[in-house]
Amino acid sequence: MKDLSQEVATGPLLSVRGLTKRYGNHIGCGDVSFDLWPGEVMGIVGESGSGKTTLLRSMAGHLTPDEGQVIFATRAHGACDTVTMSEPERRMLGRTDWAFVHQHARDGLRMGVSAGGNVGERLMAVGARHYGDIRGQAADWLERVEIAASRIDDRPTTFSGGMQQRLQIARNLVTGPRLVFMDEPTGGLDVSVQARLLDLLRGLVRDMGLSAVIVTHDLAVVRLLADRLMVMKDGHVVEAGLTDQVLDDPQHAYSQLLVSSVLQV
Amino acid sequence: MTDQSYNFAYLDEQTKRMIRRAILKGLAVPGYQVPFASREMPMPYGWGTGGVQVSAAVLTPDDTFKVIDQGADDTTNAVSIRKFFEKTASVATTTHTGEADVIQTRHRIPEEPLTEDQILVYQVPIPEPLRFLEPRETETRKMHALEEYGLMHVRLYEDIARHGHIATAYAYPVRVEGRYVMDPSPIPKFDNPKLESPAIQLFGAGREQRIYALPPYSKVVSLDFEDHPFDPSKAPHPCALCGADDSYLDEIITDDRGGRMFVCSDTDYCTARRDAGHLGEQAQ
Amino acid sequence: MIDLIDVSKTFTLHNQGSAVIRVMRGANLHVEAGECVALTGASGSGKSTLMRMIYGNYLAASGVIRVGDVDVTRAEPREILAMRREVLGYVSQFLRVVPRVSTLDVVADPLRAVGVAEAPAQARAAELLARLNVPERLWSLSPTTFSGGEQQRVNIARGFARAYPALLLDEPTASLDGANRAIVLELIEEAKAGGAAIVGIFHDEEARAQVADREVDVTSYTPARAA
Numbered sequence: 117m118k119d120l121s122q123e124v125a126t127g128p129l130l131s132v133r134g135l136t137k138r139y140g141n142h143i144g145c146g147d148v149s150f151d152l153w154p155g156e157v158m159g160i161v162g163e164s165g166s167g168k169t170t171l172l173r174s175m176a177g178h179l180t181p182d183e184g185q186v187i188f189a190t191r192a193h194g195a196c197d198t199v200t201m202s203e204p205e206r207r208m209l210g211r212t213d214w215a216f217v218h219q220h221a222r223d224g225l226r227m228g229v230s231a232g233g234n235v236g237e238r239l240m241a242v243g244a245r246h247y248g249d250i251r252g253q254a255a256d257w258l259e260r261v262e263i264a265a266s267r268i269d270d271r272p273t274t275f276s277g278g279m280q281q282r283l284q285i286a287r288n289l290v291t292g293p294r295l296v297f298m299d300e301p302t303g304g305l306d307v308s309v310q311a312r313l314l315d316l317l318r319g320l321v322r323d324m325g326l327s328a329v330i331v332t333h334d335l336a337v338v339r340l341l342a343d344r345l346m347v348m349k350d351g352h353v354v355e356a357g358l359t360d361q362v363l364d365d366p367q368h369a370y371s372q373l374l375v376s377s378v379l380q381v
Numbered sequence: 382m383t384d385q386s387y388n389f390a391y392l393d394e395q396t397k398r399m400i401r402r403a404i405l406k407g408l409a410v411p412g413y414q415v416p417f418a419s420r421e422m423p424m425p426y427g428w429g430t431g432g433v434q435v436s437a438a439v440l441t442p443d444d445t446f447k448v449i450d451q452g453a454d455d456t457t458n459a460v461s462i463r464k465f466f467e468k469t470a471s472v473a474t475t476t477h478t479g480e481a482d483v484i485q486t487r488h489r490i491p492e493e494p495l496t497e498d499q500i501l502v503y504q505v506p507i508p509e510p511l512r513f514l515e516p517r518e519t520e521t522r523k524m525h526a527l528e529e530y531g532l533m534h535v536r537l538y539e540d541i542a543r544h545g546h547i548a549t550a551y552a553y554p555v556r557v558e559g560r561y562v563m564d565p566s567p568i569p570k571f572d573n574p575k576l577e578s579p580a581i582q583l584f585g586a587g588r589e590q591r592i593y594a595l596p597p598y599s600k601v602v603s604l605d606f607e608d609h610p611f612d613p614s615k616a617p618h619p620c621a622l623c624g625a626d627d628s629y630l631d632e633i634i635t636d637d638r639g640g641r642m643f644v645c646s647d648t649d650y651c652t653a654r655r656d657a658g659h660l661g662e663q664a665q
Numbered sequence: 666m667i668d669l670i671d672v673s674k675t676f677t678l679h680n681q682g683s684a685v686i687r688v689m690r691g692a693n694l695h696v697e698a699g700e701c702v703a704l705t706g707a708s709g710s711g712k713s714t715l716m717r718m719i720y721g722n723y724l725a726a727s728g729v730i731r732v733g734d735v736d737v738t739r740a741e742p743r744e745i746l747a748m749r750r751e752v753l754g755y756v757s758q759f760l761r762v763v764p765r766v767s768t769l770d771v772v773a774d775p776l777r778a779v780g781v782a783e784a785p786a787q788a789r790a791a792e793l794l795a796r797l798n799v800p801e802r803l804w805s806l807s808p809t810t811f812s813g814g815e816q817q818r819v820n821i822a823r824g825f826a827r828a829y830p831a832l833l834l835d836e837p838t839a840s841l842d843g844a845n846r847a848i849v850l851e852l853i854e855e856a857k858a859g860g861a862a863i864v865g866i867f868h869d870e871e872a873r874a875q876v877a878d879r880e881v882d883v884t885s886y887t888p889a890r891a892a
Contacts (some may be wrong), residue, residue: 153743156743156746203527204527207527207529211529211531226514226535228514229514229535229539230539230542230543232538232542233535233538233539233542236535236538237531237532237535238531240531240532240534240535240538241529241531241532242531244534245534245606245607246606246607246608247538247541247606247607247608247609248608250538250606251538251542268542269542269543311763311764311765312765314763315763315764315765315766318763318766322777322778339761340761340762340763343742343743343746344742344743344746357724357742358721358722358742358745358746360722361721361722361723361724364717364722364723365676365717365722365723365724367677367724368679369679369680372678372679372680373679373680376680
C-alpha cells in the first residue's frame with residue numbers, strides 16, 4: 117500500500133509546472149509548481165481570493181490555464197500533460213482516474229436522480245451494463261460512506277447536507293480514481309458532521325491509496341487530512357512544506373499571520 | 382385559395398434546398414441532429430411543423446402522400462396535414478401504406494413493412510435524448526461528440542429502480558450504427574425493431590430546429606442492460622375488430638361501466654385485414 | 666542512528682517588526698541504536714524545540730540532522746513522511762486525532778500506515794492498551810473525551826505500536842500513576858533492548874535515571890538572549 121521503494125520507482129502521480137491562470141490583468145494563480153506522489157494528500161490554504169480554487173480548477177481541467185503543465189501519470193500512457201491532451205482524453209480521465217468533490221454537493225450530484233443512480237453513473241459511463249452489478253456496487257458504496265442502503269432509491273434532495281456530501285464522495289470514488297480534487301469538502305457543514313466526513317475521507321484515502329489535493333480555508337481540516345501544505349496569497353504560493361511544520365513553524369509573514377489568526381487547532 | 386397562391390408544397394425553393402441539404406447531411410451521419418433554419422408554418426408548434434417542412438422538401442408532384450397520427454389516417458392532425466399538401470402541392474393522397482411514396486407520421490411506424498421506395502417522415506417534439514438528465518445544450522452536444530452516453534443508462538437505471546423494470550414505453554432511446562444515441566420520437570417501444578427498415582426515415586423537429594435521419598438498413602439498437610434486456614412488448618390482446626395479435630393496440634373505453642376494447646392503432650392495417658376477411662370478437 | 670551536527674534554530678516574527686529570536690546554536694547530538702539519551706535543561710532551554718527539529722516539525726536554520734539515512738534539514742516532505750512512518754516514532758504530550766475515531770484505531774494507525782492488515786494491527790493495539798490499563802470499555806470510544814492520564818496512555822500505546830528504530834519521547838511518564846509509569850518504563854527498556862535509538866525529555870528524575878544512558882544539557886546550546 118504505502119511502500120516507499122515503489123513510490124520512488126514509479127515517480128510522482130502529478131507534476132504541476134509553472135501553472136498560471138490570468139483573468140485579464142489579474143493573476144488568478146501564478147507560476148505554481150509542485151509534485152504530488154502516490155498516496156499523498158496535499159492541502160492548499162489561503163484566504164478568499166488567494167487563488168486556491170482557481171489553481172484547483174486549472175489543475176482539474178475545469179479552467180484552461182494560460183501557461184504551464186499539469187502532468188499526470190496515466191495508467192495507459194505514462195506521464196501526459198493534461199493541459200495539452202485532447203478534450204475527450206481529459207474528460208475520460210475525469211470519469212476514471214480523477215475525481216472532483218465540489219464544495220456544494222448539488223454542483224456535484226444530479227439532484228433529480230436517485231442516490232443509486234448518482235453512484236452508478238460513473239460505472240455506466242465507463243461501460244457497466246449489468247443493472248444488478250451496478251446496483252450492488254452502489255449499495256456497497258452507500259454503506260462505505262455511511263448512508264443506509266435502504267436510501268438507495270431516494271433522491272439527494274431528501275438528504276441532509278452531510279449525507280449529500282458523502283453521496284458526492286461515493287459517486288466520485290466508485291470507479292476507483294487515483295487522484296481526487298476537493299474544493300472545501302467540509303465547508304458549510306456542522307462541526308460534528310465535518311468530523312465524521314474527515315474521518316471517512318481519511319479512511320478512504322488510506323484504504324484506496326488515494327492521492328488528493330484539498331482546497332480549504334480551514335486549518336484544522338488540513339492538519340487532520342493533509343500530509344503537505346501550500347499557503348497561497350494573491351495567486352502565488354508563499355510557503356509549502358509538511359503540514360505540521362508549516363502550521364507549527366511558519367516561515368513566511370503571511371503564513372504566520374494566517375496561523376496566528378485562527379483559534380488554536 | 383388558388384394554385385398560384387403558394388409555391389409547390391408551400392415552402393419556397395431556397396428553403397426546400399436548405400432543408401434537403403440538412404436531410405442529406407443527416408443521412409450521411411445517421412442519428413446526428415443537424416440544425417436547420419426552421420420556418421414559421423401555418424400551424425402551431427406541436428402540430429408537426431418539423432415533419433411538414435421535411436415532407437415539403439422531399440415531395441415531388443408525382444408522389445402519393447399519406448399522413449398518420451398515432452397510426453390513424455382520420456384524426457384531426459392527420460386530416461389537416463393531408464389537406465395542407467393536397468392544397469399546396471396538389472399531390473395524390475392515400476390511406477394505404479403500400480400505395481404511399483411519402484408517409485408523414487406522428488408517434489407510430491405503420492404495421493405493414495415499408496419498402497426501399499418509401500420515405501417515412503417523423504414529427505419530433507424533443508430531438509435530444511439526453512435532455513431528460515442534462516438540460517444544457519452545450520453539454521449534450523459535447524456528450525454526443527465524445528460518445529459520452531453513460532447518462533442514457535442512468536435514465537434506464539432510474540426506471541428499473543423505481544418500477545422494477547424499464548418502464549420507458551415510448552421514445553425509447555436507440556443507438557444508431559454503434560455511434561449516435563437517438564430519440565426515435567414518441568413511437569411505442571413496440572415499434573423500435575421496425576426502425577431497422579428498407580425505407581428512408583427522416584425526423585423533423587420544427588420548434589427545436591433539428592433534422593436527423595436513418596438511411597435504409599441502418600443498424601438501430603435499443604439501449605438496455607444485460608440483466609434487463611430490451612422488450613418490445615405490447616398489450617397482451619388480439620385486436621377486437623380484425624383479430625390481429627401482432628399489431629400495436631389502442632385501448633378504447635366503450636362505456637362508463639369499465640367496458641373497454643383493444644383495437645389496432647394502425648387504421649389502414651386493421652381495415653385491410655377486415656377487408657380480407659379477418660374478424661375479431663367484436664367485429665360487426 | 667540519530668545525529669545532529671552544529672544545528673541552530675531561529676524564529677523570525679514577521680508580524681512583530683521582523684524580530685529574529687535565536688533559540689539554539691551549535692547543537693550536537695549522537696544517539697546509537699539501543700541507546701537512550703535524555704535531554705535536560707531548564708524549562709524554555711529548548712528541549713522540545715530540539716526534539717521537534719529532529720521530527721521535522723520545526724525547520725532548522727542550519728546544521729545537519731540525520732535520522733537513519735535521512736537528513737531531515739534537506740529532505741523532501743515525502744521523505745520525512747516516510748521517515749515518520751517507517752523509522753521515527755514520536756510520543757508527544759498532546760494527542761491530536763480526528764474526533765470520532767475509536768481508541769483502538771488510533772493506536773493501530775501507525776501499523777495500518779505501513780500496510781499491516783486491520784486484524785493484526787488491532788490485536789497489537791489491544792495488547793498495548795490492555796497492558797497500559799486502559800479499560801476495554803473505552804477502546805471503541807474516541808480518546809478526545811478521555812482524561813489527561815488516559816489520553817497520555819493512548820498516546821504511548823500509539824508510539825509503541827510499531828518497533829520503530831528511533832523514538833522521541835516527550836514527557837512519557839507525566840500525569841501517570843506509579844503502576845502505569847512502571848509499565849511505560851518497561852516499554853522503553855524493551856524498545857532499547859530491541860535496538861531503538863531514543864531521545865527523551867523526562868522531568869521525572871527517577872524515570873530518567875532508570876532508562877537514560879546519558880544526559881545532554883541543552884542549555885549549552887542556548888545563545889545568550891539578545892536584548
